[in-house]
Amino acid sequence: MARGISRQLVVLFAAAAYGQKLGPITADSLRANLTYLASDELEGRATPSRGLDKAADYIADQFKKAKLQPVDGSFFQTAAVADLPGNWKRNLPADAPATVRNVVGLLRGSDRKLRDTYIIVSSHYDHIGTSAAGDDRIFNGANDDASGAVSVIELARALVKAKPKRSILFVTFFGEERGLLGSRYYGQHPLVPIASTLAQLNLEQIGRTDASNGPQVKGANVTGFDFSNLPAILADAAQAAGVRIWKDATSSDAYFSRSDNQSLADLGIPAHTLSVAYDFPDYHKVSDTADKIDYENMAAVDKAIALGLLKLASNAEPPKWNESYAPARKYVEAGRKLHPAPTN
Ligand SMILES: [Zn+2]
Numbered sequence: 001m002a003r004g005i006s007r008q009l010v011v012l013f014a015a016a017a018y019g020q021k022l023g024p025i026t027a028d029s030l031r032a033n034l035t036y037l038a039s040d041e042l043e044g045r046a047t048p049s050r051g052l053d054k055a056a057d058y059i060a061d062q063f064k065k066a067k068l069q070p071v072d073g074s075f076f077q078t079a080a081v082a083d084l085p086g087n088w089k090r091n092l093p094a095d096a097p098a099t100v101r102n103v104v105g106l107l108r109g110s111d112r113k114l115r116d117t118y119i120i121v122s123s124h125y126d127h128i129g130t131s132a133a134g135d136d137r138i139f140n141g142a143n144d145d146a147s148g149a150v151s152v153i154e155l156a157r158a159l160v161k162a163k164p165k166r167s168i169l170f171v172t173f174f175g176e177e178r179g180l181l182g183s184r185y186y187g188q189h190p191l192v193p194i195a196s197t198l199a200q201l202n203l204e205q206i207g208r209t210d211a212s213n214g215p216q217v218k219g220a221n222v223t224g225f226d227f228s229n230l231p232a233i234l235a236d237a238a239q240a241a242g243v244r245i246w247k248d249a250t251s252s253d254a255y256f257s258r259s260d261n262q263s264l265a266d267l268g269i270p271a272h273t274l275s276v277a278y279d280f281p282d283y284h285k286v287s288d289t290a291d292k293i294d295y296e297n298m299a300a301v302d303k304a305i306a307l308g309l310l311k312l313a314s315n316a317e318p319p320k321w322n323e324s325y326a327p328a329r330k331y332v333e334a335g336r337k338l339h340p341a342p343t344n
Helices: 002-021 027-037 050-065 087-091 142-162 181-188 230-241 254-258 261-265 295-314 326-338
Strands: 076-080 099-107 118-124 167-173 197-203 219-222 244-246 271-275
Touching: 027 050, 027 142, 027 295, 050 099, 050 142, 050 167, 076 181, 099 142, 099 181, 118 142, 118 181, 118 295, 142 167, 142 197, 142 295, 167 181, 167 295, 181 261, 197 230, 197 261, 197 295, 219 230, 219 295, 230 244, 230 271, 230 295, 254 261, 254 271, 261 271
Parallel strands: 118 167, 118 197, 197 271, 219 244
Antiparallel strands: 076 099, 099 167, 219 271
């Protein structure tokens, strides 16, 4: 009983302390940004396309308004389409944009000793474009993954006010739907040192609560829940926002490789994807539209994520891969390569 009460007090104290520091995270702001990114004007944000370029410009503008800093003088990391891997390029029309861009913004850490270490928060902002036939031909990709992109924007606004000790790099990737292209590109051309990048939290499908396996209110899953202690750090911090971060036993390990966390996990960085719903009724259909998003719930989940990121960036020890969990073995090995044990 006594332990329960003191635990409650700690949680309440954390909520009060963090709550004052964070900038606002609101349903209205999330709705405004998502309604634009998932609008027909952006034509389903295929990689590459005019719509994708418009989305990148919009996100960069929001990063600037949030007072993030450019990286190497730019809010964009530009890749030539011709240099990207895969057979999909054969089907592109001759007048396709020739370049695609990751959108990046940096929040410089406030602590002189810790500011050269980095936490990455990311999402993909591309989707699957348009279909050849049908009345509605535009795949709006509201939940997948405009919801992640607007959450990254909102977290930037909130965390700038909180002045975390470590630096946080905010990234939205192109080409996830073509095979994690933007995050793979980032991994090959990192903007901050990989060895100083302590963790990545990737956000996917944050907006829909009507999951195929039942309503998901004030909760979120993290893929590879037992692969490292990062999910437990998040879960602990999220309690103060009344949000439960939990392990979906059937999908947690299987979905680890299905989003942009995989690219940095392969390099040894503890990296996971957080989602409110994995499977939802309009997944990869033209009906994944902005009107079906639960904005109030998304704001609550984003507050919980902000508390988790603040903890990672200010208070927690760097996350570690779980050496005793067999499915994480290849990442434990990659982590050892990235941070070799000192020898005498
Ligand atoms: Zn996605």
